[in-house]
Amino acid sequence: MRFIAMHKTEPRWEAGAIPGEELISRVGKLMGEFMKAGILLGGEGLRASAQGVRLRFSGGKRTVTKGPFTPSNELPAGFLIVRTASLDEASAWASRYASIVGDVEIDIRPVTEPWDIGMVPMPQELAARRYMLLYKADAASESGRPRPAEQRAKLSALFEEMSGAKVLLTNIGLRPSQHGKRYTFQGERYSVVDGPFAESKELIAGYAMFQAKSLEEASEWALRYGTAVAALEVDLRAVEEP
Template identity: 40%
Template sequence: MRFMIIVKATADSEAGKMPSRELLTEMGKYNEQLINAGVLLAGEGLHPSARGARVKFEGSKRTVVDGPFAETKELIAGFWLIQVKSKEEAIEWVRRCPNPFECDSEIEIRQVFEMEDFGDAATPELCAQEERMRAQLAQA
């Protein structure tokens, strides 16, 4: 099972405040633990929303809105993508994580859809296409 571990933004992260050397060191150790356990697939921090954009979809119309975005509690400051056996195991990994901002913060855990989750809508052709794309990504 794959899980996206979503680090929620804070006022400091949105202001562009960089983490301390100590926090970077602790995060590096944590990431090494994830790698050594064979569960880390990807993980990155994100720049503040002021440097981002959103694309709003209304029918066939697309509207681009530049950041910053107001609702800090709804923004993402970073993520990990991990592969573990259960939600409980994902929770245990997150419980070991250093506090990402050295202040009150929140991390959300969300399971990633797999093709089998889509039932009959996941035709053999779509499943084969998914496998081809994953193989291409693995080679990149």
């Protein structure tokens, strides 16, 4: 089974702070343990929301809000990671997605690259960068009902087109939050709440995706992840399988 641990942002990250050497080392060590166990499937951090846009689609109309975002309903239903020449191009693909699924809210934010946090020099010629297109949960996605067959077919065609254009890098859907857990950290102590979650009021700062045999096993890794990234809150969600 695939799971994803998503940690929430804090004011310092939203203000544009970059991780220190100790934090980078601690996270790197944990990622190494994930890899040694043969379970790591991916993981990324996100830049501050001031560098992104929020798209709301309702009744066929699109509203664009430039970051920084005021947190509202931040419970994700899934996300795409794309590589595009600009934020505008990423927004155009998000609009194509929305034209198929209907009313939806999508946050688009740059994915953190090694040069963003001073690990390597920035490439002299940067033709494209990665963006996360995170679409929010609603009553339909939280119900667990599958999308209509026609909608699934249109999405499949869109994703195939995006892959052919070498734009789509990752496509992850999440199972309803009733299949997950939420961890809140206070120093070395934590509390846990079983899903479903009414919503989430904090923006996502990053994630790690991995394989586990059960929710209980995934929980152990999620707790270690939350400690490594010094998170205040981590949501553990089950990934939708094909």
